[in-house]
Amino acid sequence: MSNNNGKFELTRKGAAALAVGALALVGAAVGATVLVEHRLHGHGAHGHDDHAHDDHAHDAHDHHDEGHDHAKHRGHGHGDDHGHDHGGPAGRPHGAHEDEHAGGKLRLSPAMIENAELELLTAGPGKVAVTLRLPGEIALNAEGVAHVTPRVPGAAREVKKQLGDAVKKGDVLAVLDSRELAELQRELLAAKERLTLAEASFERQEALWKEQISAEKEYLAARQAVAEARIEHRSAAQKLGAAAGAGGGKGGGYALIAPIDGTIIEKHIAVGEVLKEDTQVFVIADLSTVWVNVTVYAKDLHRVRVGQAAWVTAEGTPAPARGAVTYLGHVLDEGNRSASARVELREPDRAFRPGLFATVDVSVEEVDAPVVVSDEAIQRVDGKEVVFVQEGDAFEARPVKVGRRGAADPAGQGARVVEIAEGLSAGERYVGKNSFILKAELGKPEAGHGHAH
Template sequence: MSNNSGKFELTRKGAAALAVGALALVGAAVGATVLVEHRLHGHGHGAGHDHGHDAHEHGEEGHEQAQHRGHGHGEDHGHDHGDPAGRPDGAHEDEHVGGKLRLSPAMIENAGLELLTAGPGKVAVTLRLPGEIALNAEGVAHVTPRVPGAAREVKKQLGDAVKKGDVLAVLDSRELAELQRELLAARERLTLAEASFARQEALWKEQISAEKEYLAARQAVAEARIEHRSAAQKLGAAAGAGGGKGGGYALIAPIDGTIIEKHIAVGEVLKEDTQVFVIADLSTVWVNVTVYAKDLRRVHVGQGAWVTAEGTPAPARGTVTYLGHVLDEGNRSASARVELREPDRAFRPGLFATVDVSVEEVDAPVVVSDEAIQRVDGEDVVFVQEGDAFEARPVKLGRRGAATPAGQGARVVEIAEGVAAGERYVGKNSFVLKAELGKPEAGHGHAH
């Protein structure tokens, strides 16, 4: 029995020893788990060691406390660092805290953000008016045949650029042939009359013929000359500078320009008043502007203006060259004209336009691009660069207008308060930062 009893006691002791060893292993495992979790969250080795020691000393109770502590550290870290996935520092590229955004250089480039420098400048305070692009009426030529005829040859097409004197088309005309015949006949009669007069003059001087015959011959020469001159003028008026032989004559371009209308085809019979070609000098265009009665006192001839229209690459600079003296009875407005010289071909006659007339120029200590202004929480803000971050800086705006003199009509705004000269800010595509700022802040979850 004693032997059996001894064996039984050894077995209980062995079991106790085994239980203590198992608890120690579990505590060590928990401590290792906490250590790994804390290292992922940036904690040192000491914290993991302490938790493992607690588990070893206090058994099952220590195990539960260690698990609770390990879980609690994950929650604290999630709140402190704003990373729900428990990623190491620097694992995400952008964040925003307290109205500031941090973006990597790659994100700045991909978003197309334009960084500009605030500074002093001239602001042209403008008056915005509606308008319509039109042809320069003083640079338009209508080409007509002047005599009926049929098109023998067409040398120029719609859209072609032509020079003054270029042949546009060649026509055949019976009327023109008749005028040419009359001119030839008048020329022959003049030649005969001149010869007869020379003979009568010689006979009269030798007192062979009577003075009456001499005077009659001189009168005949005068009449022949008048008929010849008249026939030549009729032919010239009919054929213009083109002239022609055998009933054919050329339609000639009267100015440099571009053919904007063409109403002729080979073989087509044309009347003398048919508008065959329209040529326009597009080196200048007019913009017809509507000026309302309340704005008339602010608009004057000679003021600068910027014109934009749908599809145009950039505003075009022009000058107010005309302001009407009579108001339209319908809408109580006057007509004004802005002339654009050498405009981009995108400024096509017929397009509706927006005209910003410069009514005042002011010197501003700080100006920024109009694109930089965004509205956030009811305030006007500019995203100002501060180190590697962008701050949504509230600003007080001054006068708006166009940049001068070399601003190409770019819209700018005066900053009365909020941004200092020399500070860097986001101009183009600043709305991207506004959208990013409006997103829910990442990192409010718990790390488990």
């Protein structure tokens, strides 16, 4: 820079030096501004005065610069002055607000509520049919099962019914050929012929004796022969009846007859097969009723009584089936200290198949509760049972004290409900169905508290 006639001229070197000095002054001013801002936002909020140690100010300045570096690396302007990311972590549902976790509350947009299919219900008074849940197993009604056996040995001539067929009492299931049966039939015919001859001889001797043509001795002998022939005939008929029952036929043919209405659940016969007299050829079960054998533990025995209503569910069943407790054992099992009970189901859905494990809810009490909510509304968060209560545009995970559980009505057709003893008032809106979605959302990392890298 030169002075010519009182004027200043900047040389190239002078202009460069002046620019460097100006940039240094601007940088110092920015640094001072950042330091004051960090003291106001950081230390000032916690009661520190303006005479903080130099090393604290230096650390705050470094942290500020680091935040700016992070924002630069992100490549967009969604971070605040400290480099924090308010966009939320990856995977957060669209529509959640930046402060959705503030104060333990979730703020969701109407679109998110609709997409999540959250069911909003109103808490209020209601009935709770308190039930006792017990394990059980579906079984055949033992009083409606019939075992069909041939009673006499024989070979299967014809099989008329198959496994799974529905039959009526008196239907012919199969026809057997039996030598033993043919022999019994022959003996009956012979006994009948002897009886006929004895009766004719007696009538003749009786007439001669009355006319005093024959001696009384011959008359008495003829009467004795008739009596013996009748006994023999009666014995042969009983043997045949015991062997064949209603299935006896001519020529040794023997029909197996259905003794009850029902369904064939077992079949052990094929054409030509030789069967013994004790072979269990068919098993017929009346499936219009089934039993559910229930295990009642000692601690619950005082709550269960014969006549109580019960609802039975099993894997694959469309809906709970209503029945009643028809039996309660008086002797405990020595192994698990439990008693056996029985629930009878009438006209159940075919899905209630014997052999399935079942869950039995026995109705033990009916109460009127001041505040009742859907059972689906109860979630467990941080070891506490909570209900997500609507407060304006937010949902609060409110801890509650749970009372009795049961069905919404004594008929057991209503939804499962829970009595709320504390924490929720009648008239408040809460989330029923799909409340677990809010629990999952609450468990995500809080928005606005992590650096984006």
